[in-house]
Amino acid sequence: MNRRVNEIGLLIQAIVAMTRRPPPLRRIVREVFSCGNRSIVFVCVTMAFFGMILVYEGCMQALALIPDLSSAGPATIRSTIRVFGPLMAGLMVSFRVGAGIAAEAGTMVVTEQDGALLVSGSSPAEWLVAPRLVACIIAVPALTVVGCLAGILAGGALGVGWFGIHPSDFFSLSMVDRGDAAVCAAKSLLNGMAIPVFAAAAGLNTRGGSEGVGVAATSAVVRSCVAVAVIEFLVSTVARVAGA
Amino acid sequence: MGLTSNAATTVLETTGAMAVTSWTALTALVRGRAGRRQALRQIAIVSVDSLPVLVLISLLSGFVMVLESASYVESLGAFSLMGWAFGLVTLSQLGPVLVALMFAARAGARTTAELGAMAVTGQLDALRLLGIDPVGYLAAPRFLAMIVMLPLMTALCDAIAIGAGAVGAAVVVGLGPALFLQSIAQGGLMDEFLLGIARTFLFGGAIAAVSCTFGFRVRGGAAGAGRAVNDCVVVSALAVFVIDLIFTIAVL
Numbered sequence: 001m002n003r004r005v006n007e008i009g010l011l012i013q014a015i016v017a018m019t020r021r022p023p024p025l026r027r028i029v030r031e032v033f034s035c036g037n038r039s040i041v042f043v044c045v046t047m048a049f050f051g052m053i054l055v056y057e058g059c060m061q062a063l064a065l066i067p068d069l070s071s072a073g074p075a076t077i078r079s080t081i082r083v084f085g086p087l088m089a090g091l092m093v094s095f096r097v098g099a100g101i102a103a104e105a106g107t108m109v110v111t112e113q114d115g116a117l118l119v120s121g122s123s124p125a126e127w128l129v130a131p132r133l134v135a136c137i138i139a140v141p142a143l144t145v146v147g148c149l150a151g152i153l154a155g156g157a158l159g160v161g162w163f164g165i166h167p168s169d170f171f172s173l174s175m176v177d178r179g180d181a182a183v184c185a186a187k188s189l190l191n192g193m194a195i196p197v198f199a200a201a202a203g204l205n206t207r208g209g210s211e212g213v214g215v216a217a218t219s220a221v222v223r224s225c226v227a228v229a230v231i232e233f234l235v236s237t238v239a240r241v242a243g244a
Numbered sequence: 245m246g247l248t249s250n251a252a253t254t255v256l257e258t259t260g261a262m263a264v265t266s267w268t269a270l271t272a273l274v275r276g277r278a279g280r281r282q283a284l285r286q287i288a289i290v291s292v293d294s295l296p297v298l299v300l301i302s303l304l305s306g307f308v309m310v311l312e313s314a315s316y317v318e319s320l321g322a323f324s325l326m327g328w329a330f331g332l333v334t335l336s337q338l339g340p341v342l343v344a345l346m347f348a349a350r351a352g353a354r355t356t357a358e359l360g361a362m363a364v365t366g367q368l369d370a371l372r373l374l375g376i377d378p379v380g381y382l383a384a385p386r387f388l389a390m391i392v393m394l395p396l397m398t399a400l401c402d403a404i405a406i407g408a409g410a411v412g413a414a415v416v417v418g419l420g421p422a423l424f425l426q427s428i429a430q431g432g433l434m435d436e437f438l439l440g441i442a443r444t445f446l447f448g449g450a451i452a453a454v455s456c457t458f459g460f461r462v463r464g465g466a467a468g469a470g471r472a473v474n475d476c477v478v479v480s481a482l483a484v485f486v487i488d489l490i491f492t493i494a495v496l
Contacts, residue, residue: 053337056493057492092481095349107466214466215357217473218473
């Protein structure tokens with residue numbers, strides 16, 4: 001097993017393996033739990049802080065120009081849904097689960113369990129990646145939605161409580177349209193596909209015994225974060241060209 | 245109930261351990277006990293290690309900011325404000341926070357993995373046996389490297405993101421780069437830039453405290469080191485957001 005695993009190849013292998021033999025439901029549920037439920041508090045807390053920072057900074061800067069904060073809420077909501085929500089939630093999920101996936105994959109490589117999988121007619125793509133791929137495609141969009149809500153609610157609490165914005169002014173969807181929701185959905189779905197694949201690929205490329213597992217775990221986090229940023233860029237470009 | 249009190253104990257214990265590590269490392273630094281060669285080596289490692297990913301992230305986020313603000317700018321016809329708004333968001337919040345997060349994922353995780361490997365293989369005990377305090381000897385140069393390099397790299401990444409924004413604005417809305425840069429330069433954003441950099445000293449210190457503490461506390465072989473790396477990036481990210489909110493409210 002000295003071939004370098006490449007991310008696109010691994011994704012295709014996992015999808016092929018999935019269509020041939022879908023992963024058992026119990027396994028998917030377990031992975032959704034370990035990716036989704038274990039990250040939800042972390043994602044909500046970080047997004048809440050980010051939402052408050054966004055609103056505070058935005059309101060202070062706006063007050064220096066115009067004493068009117070009525071568009072602070074809608075602008076916060078739109079930018080959270082379109083840009084910051086998918087980006088920050090994607091980064092936070094990478095932080096929370098990336099290292100763990102890579103460590104498990106790396107340990108399998110170091111102890112040559114990946115060879116055992118191949119001999120028994122399975123593959124790391126089928127055993128390791130496919131269930132997590134399904135799980136993350138379910139969990140990451142859900143986490144993104146919950147994270148956006150946490151950010152908007154926390155920011156709104158600050159805006160209403162501190163800056164005295166009327167709740168109906170702040171929590172207004174006047175600037176949000178279907179295009180924004182589509183961009184958010186596309187970004188978070190693609191994040192859910194990319195994070196497990198990039199993390200698992202980093203783990204499967206582990207070299208040099210148990211110390212290599214640590215190296216793989218750190219590079220998994222960085223690689224999946226870069227994948228999230230690239231997806232952010234690509235989807236924003238497509239949305240701009242398509243006029244969404 | 246048991247779960248809550250367990251969690252509370254863990255949080256308190258970790259905070260305490262981080263405070264002790266920071267205090268020991270910073271006093272060692274102040275007394276000049278950090279070896280100059282060690283510190284220079286850490287500075288080189290930290291910067292070379294994280295620079296590629298930081299540059300990539302700043303380029304991408306610069307383009308994304310332009311792409312996402314393009315429709316606002318076009319609908320309002322506010323082309324002359326585009327550079328100012330971009331500079332404001334990048335310099336005051338997005339630049340420092342994104343750079344710190346990626347720095348934690350790269351340099352922080354690496355530090356934890358490195359110190360964790362030393363803890364697991366008994367090298368910390370070997371240092372203690374020689375009468376050297378491992379916290380002062382190993383953590384102080386890492387604190388210095390992170391506190392010095394994170395602000396410098398944030399400044400560099402701000403510049404790269406603004407460059408990406410200027411190119412992006414030319415491509416996306418056809419705004420001349422000169423006009424874009426002029427709008428930033430004349431926007432009175434020096435305060436935002438300096439405040440953005442000021443908070444990265446705190447971020448750097450926090451990331452160093454978290455990564456060293458989690459590294460030193462690794463138990464249980466390679467699996468424990470993997471868990472510690474995971475905890476390190478998670479706690480660093482929390483620390484960055486908490487510090488950023490407190491700092492923003494304190495100075496604005």
